[in-house]
Amino acid sequence: MKWFWYASPQTFYPLAGTIARASGIVAALLAAAGLYIGFFVAPTDAQQGEAYRIIFIHVPAAWMSMFIYVVMACWAALGLALNTRLSGMMASALAPTGALFTFIALWTGSLWGKPTWGTYWVWDARLTSELILLFLYLGFMALQAAIDDPRRADRAGALLAIVGVVNIPIIHYSVVWWNTLHQGASVSVTRAPTMAATMLTGMLLMALAFWAYSIAVSMVRVRCIIRERGGASSS
């Protein structure tokens, strides 16, 4: 019962503020722990030296980029099914963060590629899928930006997000297949070294930190959207 009470933007507004503050603190703590483990505690890799440490940012960012898209699509589906305004606002609030993580994944992937394989960009399956995911996010944001009426923007974005989420596995597998078709002698840039326990812990901590960060940032953004659409009575 309580969920539906919070489904109104007015009542959600203060709750969002509280969640944002709490998640922000959690994110900072987890990030500190994760980065410490990643950059100081985890052992040096035998093959890749110190350069591999970027996976502590690259892999969690890639995970989050896909996870956020799925969450966005869930909010979108909820909005279409229950016709609640807040669900659409949540989806719109999540998109820029998802795009940011996708960009971070691509950028760190490139930075990883240079010292290990000698090139900044490799057309391997993971990076190419991430690139297309970035286009999907940007398309979503562009579509919402082009529509003036917020209701239509929410519905259109929701439909696009759902079509996108259905297509993501298809895109991913077709890219993997494409990659095997054109496989040269190159090995995938994103193949991580065999995981020591500390490495895995570090990555998980960073993933959780990114997750808490996404929650914090999207809560702040949702508050902005609520204010923009005239739903908030007071701060």
Place this chain on the structure above:
Amino acid sequence: MLEAANLTCERGGKILFQKLSLRVSKEDLLRIAGDNGSGKTSLLRILCGLAWPAHGEVRWKGEPIRRLGEEYSRSLVHIGHASGLKDELTAAENLAVTCTLAGIRASDPAIRDALGRFTIAPERQVRHLSQGQRRRAALARLALSGDVPLWLLDEPFAALDAAASALVEELVRAHAGRGGAVVYTTHQAAALRDTRVIEL
């Protein structure tokens, strides 16, 4: 038959009308009057189901039209501002497709007959027709829609000469006489007698 409760319509941040309720029953002739920009077309589109009101609900025979979907669409004829005709097709071809889309079974002779009543040559491509002729070609559909209970007409008398206006009036009255209902908008002061009026 048709009921609208507490309709509120917003456009561009401005509220056009609010808490508007109306009821249309058999043999009703309802005219929606108002100046340009007062929301007549918006109201008609909301009644069709082409637009959604900010608040309120439209019901057909007790059921909300959102839930009815095609069942409601099959029970109405809507003729709006746009002609609904393809330039490259002849008037007869256009009318045939329109009838098929609306689920109305109309034979070739019936189509020619309908167009003939409005003095439109069936074999002429619409792009060669004048503005008034296109309007008449669009309205010719009414002659084949006798079985459709609800007629929603947006400015049916606009751009028509006296003969065509009289023909439309005749069709509208005949339809109401048969037990149908007609809702139409016009900003012209002269309109059909014996109609109820809603001012926006």
Place this chain on the structure above:
Amino acid sequence: MLATARAIVYRDLLVAVRRRSDVAVALLFFVIVTSLFPLGIGAEPNLLRAIAPGVIWVSALLSSLLSLRRLFEADHDDGTLEQMLLGASPLGVVAAAKALAHWMVTGMPLAVIAPLIALQYDLAPQLFGVLALSLLLGTPVLSLIGAIGAALTLGLRGGGVLLSLLVLPLYVPVLIIGAGARRRASSCCSPRCWWWRRRSRLGQSPRH
């Protein structure tokens, strides 16, 4: 329902036949774009043979995109879209019929003239069939996916470019599978395996 679909396809085909310039322009665009690649890359025969399927597919994709904008826009402008929305059949049928008509007017002719382009690229003749078939199966999917984009961007400013941005990422699997088909065919197994994959893609349909 079938009557509605038939009426919509019939009307769109009739319009296309009487306004031949639209169809011709799309085909011409396809031919011109495929001619640009050798000019940009160089006319070395081995290179051209290798890039032929990819180039033809990308050009087909772009050519299909060109005409997508008008898919619903033309109907919106003259009021026929409203007629279809208020029609007696579900919207899914309407959208599918529109996509089918779009394919028959743009995709099918492309598949037919693709072998001619392949000749320009010195592709082995035994691969013409695979190429044409891959286009014949792939272009309907392009029309269906494109219809989603066209519907979402109807009436928006900057519609054409926005439409491309939305639809191109969704086109990627079709492109990969379609262009990759030639590799498969020329290397080992029969075209049957990707044919099956293609059929499952055709299950996608647009929403309004």
